[in-house]
Amino acid sequence: QVQLEQSGGEVKKPGASVKVSCKTSGYTFTTSNINWVRQAPGQGLEWLGWISADNGDTKFAEKFQGRLTLTTDTSTSTAYMELRGLTSDDTALYYCARDKPYRTTRWMSDYWGQGTQVTVSS
Amino acid sequence: EIVLTQSPATLSLSPGQRATLSCRASESIHTYLHWYQQKPGQAPRLLIYDASNRATGIPARFSGSGSGTDFTLTISNLEPEDFAVYYCQDRSRSFGQGTRLDIK
Numbered sequence: 001q002v003q004l005e006q007s008g009g010e011v012k013k014p015g016a017s018v019k020v021s022c023k024t025s026g027y028t029f030t031t032s033n034i035n036w037v038r039q040a041p042g043q044g045l046e047w048l049g050w051i052s053a054d055n056g057d058t059k060f061a062e063k064f065q066g067r068l069t070l071t072t073d074t075s076t077s078t079a080y081m082e083l084r085g086l087t088s089d090d091t092a093l094y095y096c097a098r099d100k101p102y103r104t105t106r107w108m109s110d111y112w113g114q115g116t117q118v119t120v121s122s
Numbered sequence: 123e124i125v126l127t128q129s130p131a132t133l134s135l136s137p138g139q140r141a142t143l144s145c146r147a148s149e150s151i152h153t154y155l156h157w158y159q160q161k162p163g164q165a166p167r168l169l170i171y172d173a174s175n176r177a178t179g180i181p182a183r184f185s186g187s188g189s190g191t192d193f194t195l196t197i198s199n200l201e202p203e204d205f206a207v208y209y210c211q212d213r214s215r216s217f218g219q220g221t222r223l224d225i226k
């Protein structure tokens with residue numbers, strides 16, 4: 001069965017960086033993208049970016065350009081999200097999701113990780 | 123940038139009733155629109171993809187329709203477990219602001 005297992009919660013100080021991992025299993029890693037989505041307390045879902053596990057191509061939401069890095073390790077079927085320059089506004093639950101193709105150029109997030117809480121506090 | 127607007131923000135209904143949730147795109151997205159359900163403390167779950175296709179394991183009481191800019195998620199005969207927040211998402215991966223479905 002498809003599973004996405006995320007790393008544990010993090011507490012960071014303003015200005016620091018955080019790196020969250022998403023270990024996948026149950027499918028061929030390189031056949032899908034990995035999406036990253038976050039949810040601030042009491043708020044809706046916010047898309048951060050995606051990475052192709054096949055060729056490493058990335059696309060980011062404009063507001064995260066320049067401080068978000070997405071990477072993958074195909075040897076361990078794991079994706080990573082690194083966010084730099086943290087502020088209190090980055091306090092949120094961060095999710096990874098498998099972005100599965102269902103047409104040549106269409107994708108859907110059909111399996112999600114359990115979420116990783118990132119708290120930014122001085 | 124495509125903006126998705128969901129309405130209503132909150133919908134209060136009773137079990138057994140029918141729920142109709144709307145998602146409007148700022149420009150045509152053809153049928154590239156997905157619906158997710160999120161319950162408290164849980165990750166989102168894919169319900170409907172490509173406007174009208176139920177995801178694996180989703181009950182038949184959930185249905186989606188629409189194309190272009192106007193989309194609808196319908197939940198017929200509401201069950202207690204259906205009360206949650208529902209989000210739409212388009213090809214850019216952006217989400218609508220969500221509709222909270224509450225028990226009346």
